[in-house]
Structure formats: structure tokens, C-alpha cells
Amino acid sequence: MNKIDIVMMIYVTFMILATVISVKYGSAMIKKTGLFLPQTLIAGTVNLVLGVFGIIGWLFYSWGVNEFLFFGGLVSGVGLLVVGEVVLLSILFSRRNKWIQIYHDSLNGSSR
Secondary structure: OOHHHHHHHHHHHHHHHHHHHHHHHHHHHHHHHOOHHHHHHHHHHHHHHHHHHHHHHHHHHHOOOOHHHHHHHHHHHHHHHHHHHHHHHHHHHHOHHHHHHHHHHHHHHHOO
16 A cells, blocks of 8 residues: 555545544533534534544645545545535434433433
8 A cells, every 4th residue: 555545544534533523422412411403513513624624634635746636535525524414414313312312311310
């Protein structure tokens, strides 16, 4: 593997890690606060910001290497960012009721 392959693997891993971090944040905060929409917006923003940081890092690396690598990485980064946001929102919406129920159970359990 050459240097470009390693950098591309790090880039894709960072984009996937941004989505995982956002899901973990959204999950923990929805369980803790019971607020779905604000925590979903914050988790989406965290994913967006980390994804943009990843894209900017890629652009700084690939600018001097090759223009096709530059634009290819830009397109793949935007694609991964969109897919990551869709995955994040689908996970948060699919588990919403369970997490809000955990919040309500923690309120009922602590007031007894």
C-alpha cells in the first residue's frame, strides 16, 4: 500500500468515526434529558462539523498531490457525510421511543 491508500483509509475511517460519535452522543443525551429534537439537532451538527473537518483535512493533503485525487476525495467525502447523516437520523428515529422510555423509567425510579 502506498501513502495515498493509507491516507484514504484514515479519511474514510474518520468519517465513519464521526457518525459513530454522533450516534453515541445522541443516544446518551436523549436517555439523560428525554429531549429528542434538540439532541438530534446537536448530534447532526456534531456529525456535520466532524465531517467538514475531515473534508478540509483531505483537501489540504490532496491539493498538491493530484487534482483528480482532490476532486475525487471531495466528492467521496461529501457522499460519506450525507450517508453518515442519513444513518445517524435513521438510528436516532428508530430508537427514539426506547430511549425516551428509558428516560421516563429513570424519572419514575428516582422519585419512589
